[in-house]
Amino acid sequence: MFENSQETKTNLSELGEFGLIDHLTKNFAPKLTSTKKAIGDDAAILDFEDNQCIVTTDLLVEGVHFDLAYMPLKHLGYKAVMVNASDVYAMNGKATQITVSIAVSNRFPVEALEELYSGIELAANIYNIDVIGGDTTSSTSGLVISITALGIAKSEDVVYRSGAKPNDFLVVSGDLGAAYMGLQVLEREKQVFKANPNAQPDLDQYTYLIERQLKPEARKDIPPLLKELDVKPTSMIDISDGLSSEVIHLCKNSKTGVNLFEEKIPLDPAVISVCEEFKIDSTTIALSGGEDYELLFTISQEDYDKIKGNPNLTIIGHMTEENEGMHLITRANTKIPLIARGWNSMEKEEEED
Amino acid sequence: MFENSQETKTNLSELGEFGLIDHLTKNFAPKLTSTKKAIGDDAAILDFEDNQCIVTTDLLVEGVHFDLAYMPLKHLGYKAVMVNASDVYAMNGKATQITVSIAVSNRFPVEALEELYSGIELAANIYNIDVIGGDTTSSTSGLVISITALGIAKSEDVVYRSGAKPNDFLVVSGDLGAAYMGLQVLEREKQVFKANPNAQPDLDQYTYLIERQLKPEARKDIPPLLKELDVKPTSMIDISDGLSSEVIHLCKNSKTGVNLFEEKIPLDPAVISVCEEFKIDSTTIALSGGEDYELLFTISQEDYDKIKGNPNLTIIGHMTEENEGMHLITRANTKIPLIARGWNSMEKEEEED
Structure with a gap:
């Protein structure tokens, strides 16, 4: 669907090694003081001080979790962030950082990935989450999105699934x-x-x-x-x-x-x-x-x-x-x-x- | 290759919802004191105390990063952990936890995933890493493995790519x-x-x-x-x-x-x-x-x-x-x-x- 809606299409290979990543992540400047180092090294460095760290991850697979026939890529990017942030909130915490890994086939032009990342960026901005890293690689078939979200909570605030009592x-x-x-x-x-x-x-x-x-x-x-x-x-x-x-x-x-x-x-x-x-x-x-x-x-x-x-x-x-x-x-x-x-x-x- | 080497084959659907996950992760009891809650809630809870937190992620795609014709699944699981742990060591840190997400097509029997997880478990044991969560989902084609590794380092010990000086x-x-x-x-x-x-x-x-x-x-x-x-x-x-x-x-x-x-x-x-x-x-x-x-x-x-x-x-x-x-x-x-x-x-x- 989106393939027809694009006016210009840039083949993924045109940007060359690392070029694509730099291009897609150039807007992701970290905003939180807990993000000491985001994209650009072997790993990100975070400092949660006296908070506990909440970690959750989800994998979204084309044809299983979403259908690009009616799911615009920007919305997909947004939703992928929501799915993970929701798990952090469910621990009674605050979502702070995400990593985003994407496997994508060459049938996607660069502009399609830009759409996807614009949804991720929008969600990150609205929810005050830093995008701290990830991985982009080719896929032999469809699109796969893997997001890991990190969050924080004071240890006394964390809520598990296991604390309900009769009469609650x-x-x-x-x-x-x-x-x-x-x-x-x-x-x-x-x-x-x-x-x-x-x-x-x-x-x-x-x-x-x-x-x-x-x-x-x-x-x-x-x-x-x-x-x-x-x-x-x-x-x-x-x-x-x-x-x-x-x-x-x-x-x-x-x-x-x-x-x-x-x-x-x-x-x-x-x-x-x-x-x-x-x-x-x-x-x-x-x-x-x-x-x-x-x-x-x-x-x-x-x-x-x-x-x-x-x-x-x-x-x-x-x-x-x-x-x-x-x-x-x-x-x-x-x-x-x-x-x-x-x-x-x-x-x-x-x-x- | 592995498909012929299995004596018994159990279809993925036989284990039912959540059954597969329980089955694959039953050996992953957390060992580290920093792991407060691992698999079994919306998210894992970690406590890094006065350490900084190191985060890195990698996506491995069948047909791109590995070929199951000569890569035994157990080795693949082991290697997937190594690829991520290596990034943590490159920050001069200690790898402590990983999340493991897998998208897999129905052509894989349960025994194949057991092999894959046994390699992950072996690596986690040898490297003293807790497996704290993940996601398993179906894939329309091949196998995709997404691992996020977390690690720790004192802030004064973290080494970036950017500190080299002439004559070093x-x-x-x-x-x-x-x-x-x-x-x-x-x-x-x-x-x-x-x-x-x-x-x-x-x-x-x-x-x-x-x-x-x-x-x-x-x-x-x-x-x-x-x-x-x-x-x-x-x-x-x-x-x-x-x-x-x-x-x-x-x-x-x-x-x-x-x-x-x-x-x-x-x-x-x-x-x-x-x-x-x-x-x-x-x-x-x-x-x-x-x-x-x-x-x-x-x-x-x-x-x-x-x-x-x-x-x-x-x-x-x-x-x-x-x-x-x-x-x-x-x-x-x-x-x-x-x-x-x-x-x-x-x-x-x-x-x-």
């Missing part, structure tokens, strides 16, 4: 399911476009959903908000694979059960209406959709008053004793076992680190 | 060119094998070369050796792309020239003899071969007595004023300009970080 409230930021429905809309448009390349889609009513899919925002604001509210979550995780799968992770790591209330799950009106259009159950989408990059956490009941009424946060359930099991309480007030409905395939397989 | 001695560890010639031997055997699959190659005389190619060892020993000798290099880099390219990096970053003496370049007798066999100039191989993972550094002349006679270290030249240029002084005592003879193609393109 289960809380989620934002709303769920929109990114997945955005993908459904984009995939439908791709089929329409295949059948009729002259069709002009009217996607106005899907703007929020498509934005959530193509330009997700990690919840950088939640750790400082919690600090401000004087709430330290007892456990936390980010929602990348779908709510049910993440709730189960918290329960298993914390050795608790859970009661999750269907009626409490926050859904944007656009999700509800598109689910009706697609004849899909919106609860199923929220539970299994994934890519929301919201934060899911538990708090002690005594912190209830501190978060009550905050428009960013919704209480969706409470933790129980482990032997009570993990359940969804439906709107009809029936109790059904919660199962990981994520995409049980290699495509979605991920090692959390 | 240029020093290299070990010997050069063997890894490249090992690759030539393996590629020749691959052609022989293609022509006659029953041929039994006799590779005994090439053992050293092949080991240097398939199982390189990063110079973990050099930073503590220098400390023991009370020598702090003025600049340092590791030799991944070939001596000439790395010397040029030191000169450009330090704004110096160099006189590099051909007769001083350390070559193993096996390199000299195989170069005669292949009718290739051994100096060219040392200058351009790459993948030696030795350390190249500069020291002040007053430190000469401290390293003199050390069997691990060879003085191969000295830095000059920048305007004197970068030169190789040949055995015939002619002075020729040093040029980056590395592989000027995307295949070898790397962004040092």
Whole structure:
């Protein structure tokens, strides 16, 4: 798609050895005082002083995690940063640096990589993250992006998945399911476009959903908000694979059960209406959709008053004793076992680190 | 190759979501006190106390950086760790943690990934490195390995590429060119094998070369050796792309020239003899071969007595004023300009970080 939208195309080999890297990274001047040395040596040097260091990494593979038919490269670069930053926020930390490694085939012109890097740069600027290094190499086929994010937190502020206690409230930021429905809309448009390349889609009513899919925002604001509210979550995780799968992770790591209330799950009106259009159950989408990059956490009941009424946060359930099991309480007030409905395939397989 | 050597083969999908990761990483218990939390949360948590943090990353792509026809997967895993650890040692630091991300197609059985991980585990154990996380995902084609290494150093011990001064001695560890010639031997055997699959190659005389190619060892020993000798290099880099390219990096970053003496370049007798066999100039191989993972550094002349006679270290030249240029002084005592003879193609393109 982007190959036709470029006015000029420069072959990757034209820039020569190191030329490409210099060209792509020339805007990445470090801004943080913790970045002592960024790109330009064998390794970067960071100084976290009395903070602990948070490290997470993700690999995005063309044809598996993204489809360039509807994912503009700039958005892809932005999203790749978000996916990693989100994991840092899920530790209740602050994302500070990333390394970016890219394997790319020669079918990509230099201008395509510039687009990708412009998205990375935009995300880095908005999220106050330094790009400190990486690797660019050729690929025999598609595009692969590997990002490692580093962050900081005081040791007393770090939140693991394992600290939830029975009776803790289960809380989620934002709303769920929109990114997945955005993908459904984009995939439908791709089929329409295949059948009729002259069709002009009217996607106005899907703007929020498509934005959530193509330009997700990690919840950088939640750790400082919690600090401000004087709430330290007892456990936390980010929602990348779908709510049910993440709730189960918290329960298993914390050795608790859970009661999750269907009626409490926050859904944007656009999700509800598109689910009706697609004849899909919106609860199923929220539970299994994934890519929301919201934060899911538990708090002690005594912190209830501190978060009550905050428009960013919704209480969706409470933790129980482990032997009570993990359940969804439906709107009809029936109790059904919660199962990981994520995409049980290699495509979605991920090692959390 | 490995596909035939496996007695049992388990399809990747049989282990289900997360099962594969649990299976592959079950041996990776953290050993270092700086690793507060390794695999099993959104991110790893490290505590470097009063050390600076060193970060480097590399991407290895099948068909570009390795050929599974002669690279056993266990060796590949080992080498992938070495490539990254070497960059940490080149900052005069100690490698402490790695994250490992792998994209792999379904043609690989679980047993193949076990082999790969066993090499990673072996390297991590020998080099005292914790595996703290990563990501495993499917790939539409070949195997891609992305490793990020973290390390530590006191701020006063960190050595950059940029500190060399005119008159400093240029020093290299070990010997050069063997890894490249090992690759030539393996590629020749691959052609022989293609022509006659029953041929039994006799590779005994090439053992050293092949080991240097398939199982390189990063110079973990050099930073503590220098400390023991009370020598702090003025600049340092590791030799991944070939001596000439790395010397040029030191000169450009330090704004110096160099006189590099051909007769001083350390070559193993096996390199000299195989170069005669292949009718290739051994100096060219040392200058351009790459993948030696030795350390190249500069020291002040007053430190000469401290390293003199050390069997691990060879003085191969000295830095000059920048305007004197970068030169190789040949055995015939002619002075020729040093040029980056590395592989000027995307295949070898790397962004040092």
